[in-house]
Amino acid sequence: MRLFRKDIAGVLALVVILLFLLAALFAHQLAPYPEQGKGESNITNTLSAPSSENLFGTDRQGRDILSRCLFGLQTSLFAALFVTFLAFAIGVPLGAIAGFFGGVLDEIIMRITDIFLSFPALLLAIALVAVLGPSLENAILALAVSWWPWYARIARSSTISLKNSLFIDAARVMGVSKMTIIFRHIVPNILTPIIVQVSVDMGTVILATASLSFLGLGSQPPTADLGQMVSEGRGYILNQWWYSTFPGLLVLLLVMAFNILGDALQDLLDPKSKGRST
Template identity: 50%
Template sequence: MVELARRIFSSPLTVLGLFIVLVIVISAAFAPLIATHSPTEVDLLSKLEAPSAEHYFGTDEVGRDIFSRIIYGTRISLRIGLLVVLIAFPIGTILGAIAGYAGGRIDQVIMRITDVFLSFPGIILAMSIAAALGPSIENVMLALAATWWPWYTRIVRSSVLSIKHSEFIEASRALGANPFRILFKEVIPNSIAPATIQASLDLGFVILSAAGLSFIGLGAQPPSPEWGAMLSNSREILREAWWAATFPGLAILLTVLGFNLLGDGLNDILDPKQR
């Protein structure tokens, strides 16, 4: 643990990523204490006010406080990112482990299905699924999870192929362990490290993709303080109220940057080839 902490703090970019992620998590956890106004309260007398001591990031077209909406928006974005990864990661991991360990026709069937999903651009497939299900945050999460699991399947399958004939697995077979026990007790725990690192990187990209779907009207609906929806609503007032689009855009940028820096740092720390 001490060595892990030393390696983390020896990389300035990893520390920066960790700091950004911690700020985002704290903002989400303590949103009611940090926000200065209600995220959905309309005040037409204060509409399109520039950033000030009263409204740190200004107000939008109906007088809602943008700072408070961004703070509450961290909850929505983190929930989307975490739930999509938590749905896609185990599905992809189990399928990839089964394909790599079983081989033969099982491997071919699983990987051909995976290839079908990977043959479409992920965001286009997610748009199609979200449009078919209807605009909502829940449907966006399902659409993104349906397009994200194939990546984990490929990563885990490659890891399993490299260890399936290792001595500790052969020893388990010799001791009479059944295939399911070997798969879940030996194979998966020793092959998910690369997929785990990828998952930390994917959190930022999932949030970015969800914001994109909300931007075109397939995700969060008004008056939800979701960052992509806030950007979409600010298009018509961009010239007279630059702050309405700037601050939600910066929130998305910093969130994606934070998770990317942290994921890259974890890759350098946990990948034995980088040591």
């Protein structure tokens, strides 16, 4: 923590992320019009400019955009957390098993991984959601399926460099089972690069989720979603600029904050990476 506090950019990014997390957790209490944030229309006040009553203006259905943004943060952060959790839960065990056992099992797992990596992640997610049907749940599942190979490759390479260590040899001599060695001794010791990857991926997943919602493949109305709000407002951008601008700025700030935090964690947890250009 002492070292991390010296990284001003990293600290500011962490503060921004924590503020957004608190805003998402307490969206119902912070939103000026919580019912509108959940989707209730107010057609008597459509497309109103920012004012003291509606700080971010209103949308085409008269809903307060600030309230919608707060509830949209819930959707974006919820999706990002679930996608990274699922990708971690699938990729890390498979990568650790492949790296530890090697041989045919390693070849099978890595070739499957290469098949998934041969497709751009967002394009594969779009194809999967198109097959499964547009919804937030399907978007989360599709992105997780697209993302797990990265964690598998990181876990495999880290496991290969660690499996011949003395403490692993000692565990083998003591008769510890191979699966216990993998999950109790190896996985906890390969988490450093994975933590960095998770922190960077959070921002990328938020952007990918917003992209799917922008295309109509993510969460569906009346659920608030930042990408969906940007999509709805693109037809009004010349006259009602606030419609797309404020949700877009929130996506921008979230992605930047997670990327900066990821760089700070990489410098902190992997000193060899310091000074490298990113």
